[in-house]
Amino acid sequence: MNDFTPYPEAAFLQQAWQNLAIFWSFDDINATWVLLGSLLLGMSASVIGAFAFLRKRSLLGDALAHAALPGVMMAFLLSGSRDAEMLFIGALASSLLGFWLIDWLPKNTKIKPDAALAITLSFFFALGLMLLSYIQTSELPNKSGLDKLLFGQAAAITAEDIQLLIYVTSAVLLIVVLFFEKFRLIAFNRTYAKTLGIPVKFYELLLALMIVLSVVVGLQLVGVVLMAAILLTPVAAARFWSHQLSSLLILAALFGALSALLGAQISYIAPAMPTGPWIVVSLSLLFFISFLFAPKQGLLKRYWDYRQLKTRVLEENILRTLYKLLEREHFKRNHFTLAEITALRALPLNPLQKTLQKLVKRHYLVKHQLAYGLSEEGLLKAIKLTRRHRLWESYLSQHADLNSEQVHQQAERIEHILNQEQEQQIVAELMEQLHPQDPHGSPIPKLPSQNLQETQ
Numbered sequence: 378m379n380d381f382t383p384y385p386e387a388a389f390l391q392q393a394w395q396n397l398a399i400f401w402s403f404d405d406i407n408a409t410w411v412l413l414g415s416l417l418l419g420m421s422a423s424v425i426g427a428f429a430f431l432r433k434r435s436l437l438g439d440a441l442a443h444a445a446l447p448g449v450m451m452a453f454l455l456s457g458s459r460d461a462e463m464l465f466i467g468a469l470a471s472s473l474l475g476f477w478l479i480d481w482l483p484k485n486t487k488i489k490p491d492a493a494l495a496i497t498l499s500f501f502f503a504l505g506l507m508l509l510s511y512i513q514t515s516e517l518p519n520k521s522g523l524d525k526l527l528f529g530q531a532a533a534i535t536a537e538d539i540q541l542l543i544y545v546t547s548a549v550l551l552i553v554v555l556f557f558e559k560f561r562l563i564a565f566n567r568t569y570a571k572t573l574g575i576p577v578k579f580y581e582l583l584l585a586l587m588i589v590l591s592v593v594v595g596l597q598l599v600g601v602v603l604m605a606a607i608l609l610t611p612v613a614a615a616r617f618w619s620h621q622l623s624s625l626l627i628l629a630a631l632f633g634a635l636s637a638l639l640g641a642q643i644s645y646i647a648p649a650m651p652t653g654p655w656i657v658v659s660l661s662l663l664f665f666i667s668f669l670f671a672p673k674q675g676l677l678k679r680y681w682d683y684r685q686l687k688t689r690v691l692e693e694n695i696l697r698t699l700y701k702l703l704e705r706e707h708f709k710r711n712h713f714t715l716a717e718i719t720a721l722r723a724l725p726l727n728p729l730q731k732t733l734q735k736l737v738k739r740h741y742l743v744k745h746q747l748a749y750g751l752s753e754e755g756l757l758k759a760i761k762l763t764r765r766h767r768l769w770e771s772y773l774s775q776h777a778d779l780n781s782e783q784v785h786q787q788a789e790r791i792e793h794i795l796n797q798e799q800e801q802q803i804v805a806e807l808m809e810q811l812h813p814q815d816p817h818g819s820p821i822p823k824l825p826s827q828n829l830q831e832t833q
Contacts, residue, residue, distance in 0.1 A: 405418035410654055411531045411598075414542050415637035418598055418607065419656070421546040422591040423633030424553055424626050426608030427615075430620075431564040437479070437585075438499040439605030442592045444475025444503025446601050449526060450512060458574045459519050461537040461597075468562055468593040475501050476585050502601070529600030529653030531644065538597055542544050545594045549587050553626070556580065561622050601652035606657040607633065614664040617671035636660040691724075691732050693762050696741060697753050698722045705817075712748035767821040769805045771814075 403409050422438075424576050429437050448471020449464050456463045475497050482493035512520050525533065553560065559580050561572045588608070595604050615628035640656030669676050698721050702713045715729065731748055736742040741755035751759055814820055 385596070391534050405645075407534075408641070410534050410536065410539050411645075412638065412641045414534050414539050414598055415531065415641045415652060415656060416544040416634050417546040417634030418595045419541075419611075419635075419637035420630045421542075421549040422595055422604075422607045423611035423629040424585070425549050425587045425591050427612035427626055427629050428560055428564055429588055430609055430612045435496055435609050436498075436605065437476075438588055438592055438608035440479060440494050440501075441472045441475055442596070442601045442604035443498045443505070444501040445469075445472045445593055446526065446598060447501055447508055449596070450505055450508035450523070453520070453523060454508070454517075455514065457517065457519070459523075461535065461541055465541060465593055468596060469589060471501065472589040472631050473586075476589060488666075505601075508509060525600070527600050528602055529596065529598050529651065531598045531641070531652035534597055545590045549591060552583065552587060556583070557623075560584065563727075564622075598612055599656060603653050603657050606660060610657070610660040610664050611636070614660070614667040617667040617674040632660065632663050636663060688732075691728065692736060692741075693758075694722060695724075695729070695732055695736065696751070696755060696759040697762045697766065699742070699749065700756070700763050703751060703756075703759075708721055711750035712745040713750065714748050718749075754789050760824065764822050764824065767814075767819060771821065772803050 426438055430433060430542035448467040448469070450467075451471070452463050452467025453459060455467075466528055478497045479490075482488045482496070483490045488496070505681050509524060513525060549565060559570070562573075562575065563577055563580055563584075591608070595607060599607055611629040611632040612625065613626050614632050618628055619625050619638050635658050636659035639659040640652050640654075643655045643659075644650050644652040653800060667675065670678075672678060695718070698718055699713060702721060703711055715726070718724070719726070719729065733742060736755070737744050737749070740752055741758060742749050743752045743755075
């Protein structure tokens with residue numbers, strides 16, 4: 378007799394693989410509806426939510442989602458039906474009323490926009506909860522499941538809900554494509570759009586209507602509480618990857634769709650876990666991945682750039698210090714000890730030694746026993762750095778009315794990022810003479826090419 382009993386973990390993994398196979402076979406029509414609905418909502422809400430995010434009205438979607446709750450309850454009380462169309466109309470009317478109140482209060486009272494948003498959100502949500510409590514304690518039929526609108530119940534989605542989602546998603550994406558240029562202009566420069574004669578109010582109302590539609594159709598999937606995350610998190614994640622609006626919208630839609638796919642799949646593999654919260658969790662994971670690993674704006678890339686800049690600043694400061702020492706010696710001695718270097722510029726000994734060795738390997742410095750001197754290549758680099766430093770000091774002294782100590786501190790920062798074009802602009806501004814000096818009386822060195830041209 379075999380008394381072997383598999384480990385619970387093995388049994389769970391086996392069941393999970395079986396559920397995954399069933400999910401992707403599309404044999405379960407309810408799972409297919411949940412997947413399709415989540416994908417549609419993820420794409421439409423992410424795209425239209427991007428414009429609210431860019432116009433700094435990020436919490437508008439959250440307020441409208443909460444404002445939809447009393448409309449759903451009133452639609453149920455008046456009709457006695459839970460038909461998707463009736464609940465949609467009620468939620469739409471309530472959300473539009475909430476949007477009107479958010480817009481009306483700051484214009485006609487002393488209430489600020491953020492306070493108007495908070496007041497509207499709390500009032501409508503409280504009203505919705507009161508109506509929900511009344512319905513739950515009444516004898517009305519078909520009332521079960523209304524409380525699921527708070528956090529969503531994707532498993533209860535029907536063919537009618539999917540049809541409604543298809544209509545809304547198609548309308549949202551089509552309108553964004555048709556009026557993309559107008560929406561972009563309004564999002565980034567509303568005043569300029571007005572001067573061009575664009576009916577800004579009309580397009581703002583159109584955007585608001587698209588946000589309301591996306592919010593209302595998403596209540597069944599993710600609920601009132603989590604709807605704001607679907608609108609805002611995808612574009613927040615996309616901002617780490619691109620600053621171009623078209624790319625931003627495409628990335629936001631992809632993130633929304635990917636989170637929907639992950640959320641629907643996980644909730645099917647582990648049936649005790651609801652779809653809506655898992656969609657939001659997946660979105661949050663995508664956001665943190667973008668926050669950490671995005672190639673241009675990610676935290677790790679920014680940290681790496683910071684370390685690189687810090688290293689480069691240290692190297693350039695040492696080169697400029699050696700040039701200053703060389704200058705003090707009237708270019709007759711080109712080897713200086715650590716004590717001489719640290720006397721002119723206070724630097725920690727350990728980083729200084731490591732950087733000096735690195736500069737020697739890169740052929741910027743030449744080592745003379747216990748002393749260091751500039752190589753030919755290092756001298757050219759040091760001249761360029763010193764020139765930019767002193768040019769910037771002269772520019773600030775003439776145009777910013779700063780004293781010598783202040784211009785030196787500013788030049789210490791800017792010399793490392795000035796490029797050749799900016800240097801030429803500064804020279805043109807200063808109308809450089811034959812032997813210009815900085816505010817401290819030190820000569821601004823000429824580049825070797827300039828000296829060569831003068832001798833010829």
